Amino acid sequence: MQPGDRDDSDPFDDIFDEIERMMNGMMNGNVDIRTEGMGTDAHIDIQEDGELVRVIADMPGVAKDAIDLTCDGRHVTIDAASNRREFDERVSLPVRVDEQSANASYNNGVLEVVFERADTSADIDL
Known part of the structure; x- marks a missing residue:
């Protein structure tokens, strides 16, 4: 056919x-x-909640161990693959985040990564 x-x-x-x-x-x-x-782009939502920034991505059919996440404080990169799709997303964040504060979870095809906002200014000692 x-x-x-x-x-x-x-x-x-x-x-x-x-x-x-x-x-x-x-x-x-x-x-x-x-x-x-069905497309290769993940549906991604970014939410600001006080001092936290949440990145939520729908990625059905992807195994947890097939997800690779990186963050440089301004962008989150999501690389993942399943039998049917590949996800390669680079998302700009609305504010600078502390990438070391990242806390990620993946349940039922939904990835959620939570970051704390980075300090907007640094103290400079003289």
């Missing part, structure tokens, strides 16, 4: 056809979700 061919035994064909129709209407293009896949 070639991409785009219908399999009358697949009960999801009608659902995929409707999703493609809606996506084509929104994107003014020729979208074929059967060949395009």
Whole structure:
């Protein structure tokens, strides 16, 4: 069977056809979700909560040990892979954070990394 061919035994064909129709209407293009896949970008949300900055990323299907996180205080880089997807995201943070304060958890496909804000100024002794 070639991409785009219908399999009358697949009960999801009608659902995929409707999703493609809606996506084509929104994107003014020729979208074929059967060949395009589900995308490689993680949905990422950044929240500021007082002295904390939270980075939350939806990465379903990724094993915890396949996630690599780095932070330079201004950006968080998330590298991960599963059988179906690769995630390679570099996210700018709204404020400078103390990368040494990072606390990460991964549950049910949701990665959450919490940082403390970095001090905005340094004391200089004379």
